Amino acid sequence: MAAGAAEAVAEVVEVGSAGQFEELLRLKAKSLLVIHFWAPWAPQCAQMNDVMAELAKEHPQVSFVKLEAEAVPEVSEKYEISSVPTFVFFKNSQKIDRLDGAHAPELTKKVERHASSGCFPPSADEHLKEDLSLRLKKLTHAAPCMLFMKGTPQEPRCGFSKQMVEILHKHNIQFSSFDIFSDEEVRQGLKTYSNWPTYPQLYVSGELVGGLDIIKELEASEELDTICPKAPKLEERLKVLTNKASVMLFMKGNKQEAKCGFSKQILEILNGTGIEYETFDILEDEEVRQGLKTFSNWPTYPQLYVKGELVGGLDIVKELKENGELLPILRGEN
Numbered sequence: 001m002a003a004g005a006a007e008a009v010a011e012v013v014e015v016g017s018a019g020q021f022e023e024l025l026r027l028k029a030k031s032l033l034v035i036h037f038w039a040p041w042a043p044q045c046a047q048m049n050d051v052m053a054e055l056a057k058e059h060p061q062v063s064f065v066k067l068e069a070e071a072v073p074e075v076s077e078k079y080e081i082s083s084v085p086t087f088v089f090f091k092n093s094q095k096i097d098r099l100d101g102a103h104a105p106e107l108t109k110k111v112e113r114h115a116s117s118g119c120f121p122p123s124a125d126e127h128l129k130e131d132l133s134l135r136l137k138k139l140t141h142a143a144p145c146m147l148f149m150k151g152t153p154q155e156p157r158c159g160f161s162k163q164m165v166e167i168l169h170k171h172n173i174q175f176s177s178f179d180i181f182s183d184e185e186v187r188q189g190l191k192t193y194s195n196w197p198t199y200p201q202l203y204v205s206g207e208l209v210g211g212l213d214i215i216k217e218l219e220a221s222e223e224l225d226t227i228c229p230k231a232p233k234l235e236e237r238l239k240v241l242t243n244k245a246s247v248m249l250f251m252k253g254n255k256q257e258a259k260c261g262f263s264k265q266i267l268e269i270l271n272g273t274g275i276e277y278e279t280f281d282i283l284e285d286e287e288v289r290q291g292l293k294t295f296s297n298w299p300t301y302p303q304l305y306v307k308g309e310l311v312g313g314l315d316i317v318k319e320l321k322e323n324g325e326l327l328p329i330l331r332g333e334n
Contacts, residue, residue, distance in 0.1 A: 012036075012049065015035075015066070021035075024063070024065060025093045032091055032115050033062075033065065034052070034088075038068060039069055039260075041258075041261045042084050044085060045102075048087075055108065059112075069081050080152070083100065083252065086100050096114065097183060098182040136193045144204065144229045145174060145176070145203070148199060149180065149199060151181065152179055160200055160211070164202065167215055168228070172230055172233075173230060180199055196210070200212060204229075209227065238288065238292055241280060246307055247270075247276065248277065248279075248280065249270065249303075250282055250292060251267070251279055251282065251301060252282060253283070254279050255267065259281075262313070263301065266317055269317055269321055273330055298312070306330060307332055
């Protein structure tokens with residue numbers, strides 16, 4: 001269906017090109033637009049498409065759209081879609097919120113909130129405030145060192161965030177990050193929660209350390225290294241990870257939920273062998289994602305290791321299966 005044909009009726013519109021997407025943003029600027037970045041190989045996407053269809057019936061004033069992530073890569077890259085399903089919310093042609101993963105209750109809650117009251121929950125709704133407070137507590141405790149920033153460590157989207165990342169990297173500090181542009185609720189709520197009006201914000205063990213100026217002061221006084229946890233050297237970390245289990249699969253997603261077609265296929269092959277294996281989701285750790293390519297001299301994912309040695313990617317594993325060599329290798333007999 002062409003974007004221009006999209007009417008505010010109980011249906012989910014499918015967009016197949018960047019041009020259609022831009023036209024839809026323009027045509028639906030006044031209403032809430034919910035884009036589902038999906039893939040036909042992912043069963044969780046099909047489930048969420050059903051959820052979208054139901055929400056479209058309940059909210060005829062909201063425009064619900066399906067966009068196949070791998071078929072329209074320029075749009076997926078623009079909005080940093082690295083896994084499916086992902087939902088991006090637009091109002092006035094601007095991104096206002098995002099949801100990663102197949103979370104039907106959370107999607108429903110976000111649609112209801114944005115459809116009824118713009119970007120923020122009603123101030124009178126104490127229940128939503130309590131939910132946000134609990135969510136922020138979980139986020140600030142999500143890793144021993146958590147950085148709330150504009151953008152990602154790989155692509156900071158403001159100078160202060162860029163400087164903060166550079167300082168943390170310079171001191172070999174292990175940290176996880178949250179892009180406050182990806183969630184307007186967190187972006188506004190954390191200012192009140194932390195009583196700190198600007199970004200970036202650095203938390204250690206769930207406690208606010210401060211923003212860039214504070215971190216610079218701690219660096220100058222040589223206190224930063226005593227406050228923040230140190231990261232192990234990457235090569236040592238990769239050796240430990242590749243030897244974590246006898247059979248280790250580095251993939252996009254995990255055993256329960258593959259996030260690319262190649263990873264899904266290799267899971268099906270391994271599950272058919274009956275051999276025990278562990279997985280590592282490279283989408284969750286950019287350092288491992290990039291570092292393992294050099295470590296293994298193998299540029300793509302998935303990557304399969306047996307006893308710390310690289311076997312190869314999907315094509316190699318398929319060949320080994322066809323030749324009857326896969327089981328002996330997985331058992332460590334070769």
